[in-house]
Amino acid sequence: MNTTGAPIELELKLAVRPQDADRLAAHPLIARHAGGAAQTQLMLAHYLDTPERALAAAGMALRLRREGRQWRQTLKTSGGEALALRARGEWEHALPAARLDWAALRRTPLAALPAYAGRAGWKALAADLKPVFTTRFQRRNWALALPGGTQAVLSLDQGHIACGRGARRRTVPICELELECQAGDPARLWKFAAELAKEWPLIPLAASKAERGHELAAQARPAPHKGKPPKLARTGGVPQALAAALGAPLAALQHNLRHLDAADPEFVHQARVALRRLRSVLRAFGPLPGLKGLGRPITGLDAPLRALGQVLGAARDADVFELQTLPAWREALPAALAGELDRLAPQAAQVRRETQAAAAALAASAAYGQTLLRAERLVFDAAAAPHGGGALEPLARRLLGASHERVWRAARGLTRLTAAQRHRLRIDVKRLRYGLDLWSSLWPEAATRPYRQALAGLQDELGALNDAAVAGQTLAALGASAALRKACAARERSLLAQRLPLAAQTLAALDLCAAPWR
Template identity: 40%
Template sequence: MTTSQPVEIELKLALSPQRAAAFTKLMARQHNAPLQQELVTRYFDTPDFSLSALGVAVRVRRTGRRWLQTLKTEGERHGGLSRRAEYEMAISRSQLDWEKFPPEARALVPEALRAQLGVVFETRFNRTAWLIDSRGGAEIEVALDVGEVRAGRHSQPICEIELELRAGQPDTLFVLAQDWARRFDCVPLDDSKADRGVRLARGEEATPAKSAPLALDSGMSVEDGFAAICQACLAQFQANLPGVLVSDDIEYVHQARVALRRLRAALRLYRRVCAVPDALLAQLRALAAALGSARDWDVLCSETLPAIAPHYADAAQWQRGRQALEARRTGVRAAMRTALAQAQPGAWLLAFQRWLLQRGWRAAAETQRLVQLSPLKKWARRALQKGHRPIVRGARRFAQLQPEQRHALRIAIKRQRYAAEFFQELFARGRGARYQAVLRDAQDSLGRANDARMARGLLAEARLDTEPMGQFVLGWLAAQQAADTADAPGENAKHLQNFMETAPCW
C-alpha cells in the first residue's frame, strides 16, 4: 500500500469553456506528451452532510480499471492556492476501505459517521495533464479538467486548471497562473469540486458573499493581522466576481464593491506599516472605478426611485421615465463588464495574493521596524483611537458643516466602521457590536444625502433632470435634505449623538 504526500499544495483557476481549446493549444508546446484520462469520482457523506461540516472530503475515483480512495481536509485556501492534508491509496473496488487509510486519516472521521456514509454526488470529467519543469527546479503537474458535477437530476459544468506542486516553491505556481490569467482571463478558484458538489446536492443556489468575521487574536503580529485582513477582502471580491460578470442580481456588484472598499480602508489603515506596490494600487483603483457607476445606477433604480414612485400622480409618465433610466442602467452594466475584463481581475487577485505570501512589505527597513513595534491588539487600539477622534470632532460641529465636510465625515465613519469590524475579535464583543451598529446607522443616514447628490447627476446624465418626472424626483430629494438643517437636525444628528454616547469598543 502506498500513500500520497500528506500535504497537497495546488493552485486552481476557473477557465471559460470557450477558452479550453486555446489553453490546450498553448500546452501542446510542451516537450512531453500529456496524460489523458476520463475520471469518474464518487463523493461520500452522511444524509445531513456531517462530513463536509467537518471540513473533510472522502471520495473514490476510477481511472481506467483502477480505483483510488482519497481523504482530504479543508486546509488553507487563499486566492486559488490551497494547502491541505491528502491521503490517497489504491483499493480493489468502488467501496471505501477504511482500514487502508492510515490512523491519522481515520481519526479525522468519527466511527459513528462512517456507518452513515453514502454517495451523495459524483463528478465526471476529462483530464488532460502535463508534467512540466519550471524555474528553480520546480516540478508542476498541470491538469485541465472539463466535465460536470452531478447530484441526482442536477448538474453543473466543470472547466478548470489545476497546478499541483510536486517539487519546489509555491511561488512558481503563481508565476504560471498569472501568465495564464492574463492570456485566458482566468480567475483564481478556491471552491473545490467537493464544495460545489455539496451545494448542488443540497440544492443551494449561489448567493452574493458578504464579509465574514475575521479570526484575529491578540497574539498575532501586526503584519499577520494585515495579511489576514487583506486576504479576507480579496476572498470576498473573488467570491462575488463570477456573479458580477454574469448575474443580474445587483447584490453581487454591491458586495464586490464593498470588498474593494474594505481593502482600500485596510491599506489606508496600515499605510505607515505595509506599503503596497503602485501597480497593485493602480489596478485596485481601476476595478473600483469599473464597479462604481454601475452601483450608483443600481441604487437610483432599485432603491431611490421605488420609494418615490407611489407619490407621483401620472403613472404612465413615470413608467416612461423609468424605462429610459433602466435602459441607461443596462448600458452602464455592460460597460462595467467590459471595463472589468480590461482590468484583468484574475491576474490582479493572483498578484496581490503572491505579494501577501511573499511578505513584500518587508523590503523597507523602516517598515520592518514598525511591523515589529508591537503586538496586533496594542497596535489596533491605537489605530481605532486615531480614527475615532475626527468623527467626534465632526459630530460636535455637524450643524455647521458644509456638504463637502459632511461627505468627508461619512467617509471617515465608513473607514472606522470597517476598522472596528476588522478588529472585533480582539476586544469585548458586546461593546464592539454596539459601536459598529451606531457607526453603521450614522453612515447609512449620511449616505442618503450622498445618494441624493448622485441621483441629481444621473438624472442629468440621462437628460431627465428637466422633464416633469425628473423634476419631481429632484424636488422630493431636496425636501428630504431640507429636513436636515440646523433648526431641525433630523436623523443625521440623532445618529451622531448616539455615536457620541456609545463607549468605544477598545
C-alpha cells in the same frame, strides 16, 4: 499529493475560458518547463455524503475516482479562507475496485466526524453515505520543473459536474487549471501562473469541484458572502496580521463576483463591500513597519482595485435607483410626475443591465484575473514572511485614532455641509467602521459594540442622503423633465430636513461612546 510528512495538498486553481484551453495547452512556457508531452486521462469521480451533507458541513469531501483503469479513494479537508491557493489535507489510497476502503478511512479525520464518532456511528455512516454528484472530465497533466528545484504538476481539466438522472439531470461545466506544488518553493506557482495570465483570462478559482458539485446538487442559489472580521493575535507579526486581514474580504469578493446575478442585487452590494474592506486593509497596512518587501505589492493593487470599485459602484447605484428609489418616488409623487417616472423606467432598467454586464465582463477579464493573482500572492507572501513590526495593539490604536479624527474634522458643521462634503464624510465613516472591524478582535466585543452601532447608524443616515443626491444626478442623465427634477430636488430637501437632525443626533451619540482603543 504531497507524499512526505503530513498529507497536505498545496494547489493553485484557475478558471479557464473553454475557447482558450487548447491554445493554453500549447503555450511555450509549459513546453519549456515540462518534462515531456502531456499525459491525458479520462477521470470519473463519484462524490459521497450523507443525506444531511455532514461531510460538506465539516469541510470534508470524499470521492471515489477512476483514473484510467485505476480507482482511487480520496478524502480532502478544507483549510483556511476559500482562496484559489489552498493547503488542504488529503488522504488518498489506490483501490482494486470502486468500493470504499474503510480500514484506510479510519486513519483519516472522517473517523471523528461529528454525529458519527464511535463504532456504532461508523456503521451508521457506512449506511448513510451515498453518491451526491459525479465529475467527468479529461485531464491533461504536465510534470513541471520550475526554477530553484521546485517540482509541480500542471493539470488542465475539461468536462462537467453532474447530478440527478433523466429529466432531473443537471450539469455545470469544468474548465480549469490546477498547479500543484510537490516539492520546493510554492511561490514559483505564482510566477508561473502570472506568466500564463499575461495572454489569457485566468481567474483564480476558490471553489473546488466538490463545493461546486454541492451547489449544483442543492438546487439553491448560493447566498451572498459577507465575510467575517479577522481574528488577530496581539503578539502576532504584522505580515501575518496582513495575511489574516486580507483573506476574508478577498474570499468574499471572489464568491460574490462569481455568482453575480441581476435578479439578486445583494451580490453586487456585498462584492462592493468586500472590495472596500480589502482596500481598507491595504491602506491600513501600507505605511506600517515590518512589511519589508511587501510595500510595492500593497501599493500596486490600489489602481486596479479602484477601477473595479468604479464599475461595481455604477452597478450598485443603478440597482438602488431602479429597485428602491423609483418605487418609493412613484408612490410619493403626483400622478403626472409618477407617469413620467414610468416612462423613464425602461431607460433605468437598461442602465442597470449595462452596468451589470460591465461588472460581469470585468469579473471575467484578464485584468481582473491578474489583480486577483497579485492579491492572493500578497496573502501568501505575507503569511510566509518573518514576524516583525511590533505589537499590533499600539498600531491599531494609532490608526483608529487618526481615522476617528478625520471623521470629526469632516463632520464639523454637519447641517451646513454640501452633498459632496457629506459624501466625503460618509466615506470617512465607512473607513473608520471597516478599520474598527479589522482590529476589533484585539478588544472585548462588549467594548466595541456601542461604538460600532453608533458608527453604523451615522453611516445609514448619510447613506440615505447620498442615495437621494445620486438619484437627482441619475434623473438628469436620463433626460427627466425640469418639473420632475424640481420635484426630485424638493424631495431631497425634505429628506435633508428629516435625516440631517437624525445624523446629528447619531454623531452626538458617537461622541458619547467610549472609543474601544482608548
